[in-house]
Amino acid sequence: MTVKVLIVDDSSFFRKRLAEIIATDPRLQVIATASNGEEAIREVQRHHPDVVTMDLEMPVMDGITAVRKIKAIRNTPVLMLSTWTTEGAKSTLDALEAGATDFLPKRFEDLSSDKVEAQRKLCQRIYQLSSGFHANHSDLSAANRIVKSQVSVPVKADKSSNTTPELVAIGTSTGGPVALQKVLTQLPANFPCPILLIQHMPATFTPSFAERLNTQCAIRVKQAENGEVLQAGTAYLAPGGQQMLLKGRPNHLYVSIEAGDANETYKPCVDLTFDSIANICGAKTLAVILTGMGSDGRNGCENIKKRTGTVWAQDQQSSTIYGMPMAVAKAGLADKILDINDIGRQLAELS
Structure with a gap:
């Protein structure tokens, strides 16, 4: 067509x-x-x-x-x-x-x-x-109905799965700026862990985007700086045109901002950030994939899941483009598939 x-x-x-x-x-x-x-x-x-x-x-x-x-x-x-x-x-x-x-x-x-x-x-x-x-925005395909069925059947998790993570990492692309705003504005100032934000965005946009989110949210939002030690109640936005990797050890986590390889499709790249997280504190991480084209984040979520971490994905109905979250859901990696407004609400309940 x-x-x-x-x-x-x-x-x-x-x-x-x-x-x-x-x-x-x-x-x-x-x-x-x-x-x-x-x-x-x-x-x-x-x-x-x-x-x-x-x-x-x-x-x-x-x-x-x-x-x-x-x-x-x-x-x-x-x-x-x-x-x-x-x-x-x-x-x-x-x-x-x-x-x-x-x-x-x-x-x-x-x-x-x-x-x-x-x-x-x-x-x-x-x-x-x-x-x-x-x-x-059309009828769901047969394959997507299968994914959707994961949402419609409520599953009660045991108490051990509700423990507060040490880190929340959110990856997104097309539709992400508005989606992140909806999620982060629901979080209280005393949110109990740091948040890493990976949004496909050019270098000239990320400082303004971080500043905008910071004025809208109760938590602190800033563009991540190289070597910065992560603090609870703060969200760190990956700088455009660079890669953000997690370094350190549990209870002393910091970010490394690197140029990355010239042939990398995305800068920042969700998979690269999530992979670095999996290697350090994957079991104590909650990874969230929001709206976006393509499948960036799927492999990173898989690595986090291998280390018994938790993965949430945005649902199709509330996604601008159901690409990235669909890739995660179809791979069977999502512990929860949620409406964008429910993601913020359930994150707030971690406090």
Whole structure:
């Protein structure tokens, strides 16, 4: 099925350039363009696109307002195209809170120094966003009904499984900023253990994201620093463009922030962080996988489970993209499959 795309940007040059790039992928088709938010709303109502690419700053109606109004009319995935600056990061995070699904750099060279590869990544993200989003908001497949059945049958755990973990680690990608906000804002200031957060996000975005979460939450949230000793009641966000590994020993845990290998797909990578956790305190870790494309975190969860740690996964209904949590659930690694609001509530009960 061809993915129908609506391009929204106030620059006619950019609209034309983006349309030409999209035209190189036979799976995609530009069905309309718009120069501001008001036009975008009309085109969404007229053409029912599968994906909308949205600029942030436009005359008449800005992208954030347009996203909010579009989502009220039709549940269409919106891909924000923004500048990867501090101000761009703040505005993009506002757009995600308004209902945008994902974001990419407006300067496509930031995706890859190779022009062809950058264009391929852009087209692939648009296609994945459509297929993942619409699959997630349609009827469950037979395979996913099996996963869903794990949720519908209540299982009483013995008291030993309810002991407070020494560490909580949360991995997520597409839809993660809003999901993390929903989880972390439910936690009390005296949360009994440290939390590691691994969100697929560029380096210019993670400082602003950590600051935003810190103002919204009772717990302390900060971007992790190399060598930092972990403290209870604090959440440490992995810096974008780097890898965050756990070091030390139980009761004296700290993080190592490393460049990682050039060929690594994700920086930060959930699997790498979870693997380092498994080697040190896997049995006393609660790993949580939230919404996101792909399967990053599945192997790391497996290693934590091998060391008798606990794994929770977000359910399909509350996920923006049911990729990462589905990979964990289908592999039989999830001790619990929970709605995003229940994850925060049940974590709070650990206090």
